[in-house]
Amino acid sequence: MAEKDTQQAAIVPSVNSSEHVVAPDVAVSFLKSTMPFRELDDDALRDLAQHCKIDFYPKGTRLLTFNESEITHLYLIQRGGVRAFITDDDGDIVLKDYRGVGSNIGALGIIRETRANLNIETIEDTFCYLIPRDVFKELVRNDSAISHYYLKSFSDNVVATAYTELRKNKLTRRSTDELLLFSTKAGELSKPLFSVSATTSIQESGAIMARQGIGSLLVYVDEDPGSMIGIITDTDFRSKVIAEGRDIREPVSSIMSSPLKSVPSEMLCFDVLLKMMTTSIHHLGVEQGGRVTGVITTHDIMVQQGNSPYYLFKEIASQNEFEGLYLLSEKVSGLVRNIINEGGKSGDIARMIALINERILAQILVLIHRQLGPAPVKYSWLMFGSEGRNEQTFKTDQDNGIVYEEPGSEQREEVEKYFRVFGEQATYHLLKCGYPSCRDNVMASNPKWCQSISSWKDQYSWWIEKADQQEQLGASIFFDFRHGHGTEQLAVDLRDHVITSCRGDNTIIKNLGRSFLSHQAPLSFFQKFIVEQNGDHRDKLDIKLRGLAPFVDFARILSLKYGIRQTNTLTRLKRLSAKKKVDREFYLEMLDAYELQLQLRVIHQLSQIEEAKEPDDYIYPEELSDLEKRMLKDGFGVIAKMQSLMRTELRGS
Amino acid sequence: MVKISDKIPWLRGRDQIIVANNRHFARFDQNRKFGDCSFVVFDTELTGLNPKKDEIISIGAVRIRDLQINLSETFHCYIRPKNRQHTQATLIHRITPQQLEAAPPLEDVLPMFLNFIEIDLLVGHCVQIDTSFLDKATRLLFKGTVANPSFDTMRMAQIYKRKVLGDFDSAQPSGDGRYNLQKLSAELNLPFFEAHDALEDALQTAYLFIFLVKKLQSVGVITLRDLLTAGKEIDWAARKADGV
Numbered sequence: 006m007a008e009k010d011t012q013q014a015a016i017v018p019s020v021n022s023s024e025h026v027v028a029p030d031v032a033v034s035f036l037k038s039t040m041p042f043r044e045l046d047d048d049a050l051r052d053l054a055q056h057c058k059i060d061f062y063p064k065g066t067r068l069l070t071f072n073e074s075e076i077t078h079l080y081l082i083q084r085g086g087v088r089a090f091i092t093d094d095d096g097d098i099v100l101k102d103y104r105g106v107g108s109n110i111g112a113l114g115i116i117r118e119t120r121a122n123l124n125i126e127t128i129e130d131t132f133c134y135l136i137p138r139d140v141f142k143e144l145v146r147n148d149s150a151i152s153h154y155y156l157k158s159f160s161d162n163v164v165a166t167a168y169t170e171l172r173k174n175k176l177t178r179r180s181t182d183e184l185l186l187f188s189t190k191a192g193e194l195s196k197p198l199f200s201v202s203a204t205t206s207i208q209e210s211g212a213i214m215a216r217q218g219i220g221s222l223l224v225y226v227d228e229d230p231g232s233m234i235g236i237i238t239d240t241d242f243r244s245k246v247i248a249e250g251r252d253i254r255e256p257v258s259s260i261m262s263s264p265l266k267s268v269p270s271e272m273l274c275f276d277v278l279l280k281m282m283t284t285s286i287h288h289l290g291v292e293q294g295g296r297v298t299g300v301i302t303t304h305d306i307m308v309q310q311g312n313s314p315y316y317l318f319k320e321i322a323s324q325n326e327f328e329g330l331y332l333l334s335e336k337v338s339g340l341v342r343n344i345i346n347e348g349g350k351s352g353d354i355a356r357m358i359a360l361i362n363e364r365i366l367a368q369i370l371v372l373i374h375r376q377l378g379p380a381p382v383k384y385s386w387l388m389f390g391s392e393g394r395n396e397q398t399f400k401t402d403q404d405n406g407i408v409y410e411e412p413g414s415e416q417r418e419e420v421e422k423y424f425r426v427f428g429e430q431a432t433y434h435l436l437k438c439g440y441p442s443c444r445d446n447v448m449a450s451n452p453k454w455c456q457s458i459s460s461w462k463d464q465y466s467w468w469i470e471k472a473d474q475q476e477q478l479g480a481s482i483f484f485d486f487r488h489g490h491g492t493e494q495l496a497v498d499l500r501d502h503v504i505t506s507c508r509g510d511n512t513i514i515k516n517l518g519r520s521f522l523s524h525q526a527p528l529s530f531f532q533k534f535i536v537e538q539n540g541d542h543r544d545k546l547d548i549k550l551r552g553l554a555p556f557v558d559f560a561r562i563l564s565l566k567y568g569i570r571q572t573n574t575l576t577r578l579k580r581l582s583a584k585k586k587v588d589r590e591f592y593l594e595m596l597d598a599y600e601l602q603l604q605l606r607v608i609h610q611l612s613q614i615e616e617a618k619e620p621d622d623y624i625y626p627e628e629l630s631d632l633e634k635r636m637l638k639d640g641f642g643v644i645a646k647m648q649s650l651m652r653t654e655l656r657g658s
Numbered sequence: 659m660v661k662i663s664d665k666i667p668w669l670r671g672r673d674q675i676i677v678a679n680n681r682h683f684a685r686f687d688q689n690r691k692f693g694d695c696s697f698v699v700f701d702t703e704l705t706g707l708n709p710k711k712d713e714i715i716s717i718g719a720v721r722i723r724d725l726q727i728n729l730s731e732t733f734h735c736y737i738r739p740k741n742r743q744h745t746q747a748t749l750i751h752r753i754t755p756q757q758l759e760a761a762p763p764l765e766d767v768l769p770m771f772l773n774f775i776e777i778d779l780l781v782g783h784c785v786q787i788d789t790s791f792l793d794k795a796t797r798l799l800f801k802g803t804v805a806n807p808s809f810d811t812m813r814m815a816q817i818y819k820r821k822v823l824g825d826f827d828s829a830q831p832s833g834d835g836r837y838n839l840q841k842l843s844a845e846l847n848l849p850f851f852e853a854h855d856a857l858e859d860a861l862q863t864a865y866l867f868i869f870l871v872k873k874l875q876s877v878g879v880i881t882l883r884d885l886l887t888a889g890k891e892i893d894w895a896a897r898k899a900d901g902v
Contacts (some may be wrong), residue, residue: 059727
């Protein structure tokens with residue numbers, strides 16, 4: 006080796022000085038096309054290029070392993086793409102990120118001198134430039150543009166997601182209504198802690214709150230002043246002291262809410278807000294290192310942003326007029342845009358939309374009851390199709406129905422009449438709130454879908470046992486029903502019925518399975534996207550029909566076969582994996598592919614709404630970025646695998 | 659003291675560099691793994707394809723160690739041709755006559771290049787053409803040729819297509835230009851660029867080489883001998899298909 010070096014040293018001076026060993030221009034121009042190296046001047050770039058190596062990693066190569074790999078180089082992707090992820094104790098992937106051409110890997114580890122903080126795996130055949138660790142460190146140390154770039158990218162978010170790239174390209178950010186829900190953590194908004202001993206009197210506690218100008222007070226027991234056992238708020242004084250005429254000399258523990266619900270200080274405000282909305286608890290403790298160190302309230306989060314989901318949520322619940330509801334429901338798409346801008350993924354968005362839709366539905370039904378009087382028997386408002394699966398993005402067509410308790414024969418006529426009027430009014434108001442009528446008239450206003458529990462059970466039995474393939478196919482959306490409002494037990498009974506009648510070997514499973522197999526794969530033999538050949542959507546890809554529907558169908562069919570109660574596609578797939586009906590690797594593949602497609606659709610529809618177009622499911626594959634195309638193609642490859650699995654399932658049953 | 663053989667090259671015996679080189683490769687072990695070898699990927703630019711009258715006017719090369727392309731070890735030289743007519747030739751659009759006029763002659767460049775390749779294995783796209791010009795030049799200057807085994811990425815691409823992709827249509831490489839470096843790079847989705855000189859052509863070939871080596875590893879081509887065997891297999895299959 007040493008001998009070789011001297012030999013080379015000997016030849017270099019004898020080479021024409023303009024032709025001495027240099028990196029090819031193409032290497033320099035590649036570096037120049039990447040962030041942050043484009044900040045360097047030409048000499049520095051040329052010098053950097055000379056220190057680089059280039060390596061090739063076939064698809065599926067593990068580049069780095071979390072907490073194990075020593076990072077010896079910065080990897081700069083020239084061709085291909087990688088997936089970054091970490092897994093939790095159950096082996097579930099909890100954080101994902103895709104990086105494509107021009108992105109780099111390993112910077113954080115090199116700068117912080119730690120081992121890899123993520124697992125990195127190539128999802129494509131990938132070529133990388135490798136910049137040696139010391140060369141990179143030197144650059145960060147000496148070049149302010151480079152160090153600034155990395156400082157900025159690590160300061161708030163260690164991992165920027167591929168979704169950042171998606172959002173940046175497709176949606177114009179409106180700085181006036183930023184939500185900050187996805188970047189602010191509970192700990193950053195929490196108020197310092199005021200606490201009193203459980204034995205303090207109600208009066209003295211009230212005095213402390215008044216003196217400090219605070220709306221809540223945490224309560225501890227004297228034996229352990231560090232851990233909080235409960236909380237009192239302004240509301241408690243009103244409802245438990247004044248309204249109940251309680252003696253203000255009693256200990257504060259008699260009126261506190263206990264135990265104290267708390268959230269970790271690392272939790273994103275989005276999740277804190279969801280927790281508050283679902284539990285109706287407005288004061289939460291904020292925990293750090295297992296101890297409550299502060300309090301966060303809905304107010305704190307609302308002050309942070311004027312036009313928050315919570316605000317909308319609350320306003321819906323307090324509306325006494327239908328007209329008011331119509332107006333509020335128009336705000337939903339604006340809200341969704343905020344969530345996406347702040348980094349929300351399709352899963353977050355669907356959860357939030359579902360919550361708000363349910364809130365609107367509940368309020369409509371409450372207002373109708375005010376006019377018509379309470380229902381004569383218990384009922385459950387059922388939602389079918391995408392709403393039943395908790396997968397609607399923007400306002401989708403109404404697919405709903407009512408199941409009510411079996412009325413006595415003397416009551417039957419009155420009950421039928423009540424629910425007919427009730428169903429008609431409800432669907433009318435939903436329409437006015439922007440939920441279009443169902444083309445096939447699957448709505449609670451249709452007497453066929455407003456039935457007693459025994460009629461519904463007969464209906465499902467008929468679909469499962471007697472209907473022909475075409476009728477069974479048409480009934481698919483009914484198998485995705487979910488309780489929306491009223492008495493949930495009725496929906497539970499109905500699900501029990503479906504599960505017991507459907508399990509195992511059934512014509513419906515065979516027929517739905519066969520139809521699933523006839524789905525055309527969305528990629529042609531040459532790996533091109535199959536697009537519509539003519540009509541208004543020529544050259545576009547119907548992502549719902551070709552991309553999403555196969556996942557939904559696959560999950561539904563196997564859930565019926567294996568007695569899974571859930572309706573949400575992701576949840577169904579998760580249950581199938583838990584029951585070992587699909588293997589875990591494959592489950593994760595399906596998860597990735599399906600989530601990406603959901604996300605692409607949400608973004609597509611949102612940009613249509615911004616351009617004042619009707620949202621649809623047709624996307625132009627040509628407009629997607631390389632990374633998106635590649636990920637979408639991989640996802641479509643998963644569909645072929647699902648079909649072959651289905652073939653095996655059908656043979657086995 | 660100037661020896662007469664220093665003045666008149668053809669009076670010399672085989673040059674020391676050739677002797678050492680040949681001695682080294684006399685005991686060459688084909689069972690070495692690709693991952694354990696160093697390679698020099700190179701490309702030459704020629705005034706034409708006829709070894710009798712055409713000349714090398716530039717050499718570009720880049721070294722591969724541990725199957726990584728090493729941008730710190732590159733070689734790039736223009737060469738002033740003997741036949742001045744060639745400097746006028748506008749056929750080679752990437753090189754200006756001025757660049758050639760200013761360049762050193764082959765006698766100066768060749769020793770540097772041989773020092774650069776040393777005992778590494780050679781790689782090129784359609785490498786036989788490059789090595790035939792190289793051999794002619796070394797024979798003239800050093801009375802012998804270097805024995806470094808060479809690997810042809812075109813041939814390897816053919817093997818790759820048959821063994822990895824199962825493409826049985828690819829027995830005849832040259833016919834429709836499908837194995838042209840640019841077309842292959844595009845087809846295999848390699849980093850792709852408009853190459854401006856022999857060095858960049860060598861780099862493009864180097865991308866192709868590490869791609870092919872790593873892909874072929876997945877079908878059990880690990881040692882140099884494995885590749886030779888795989889080559890014979892596809893030739894045999896092709897002959898059989900042709901009814902020979």
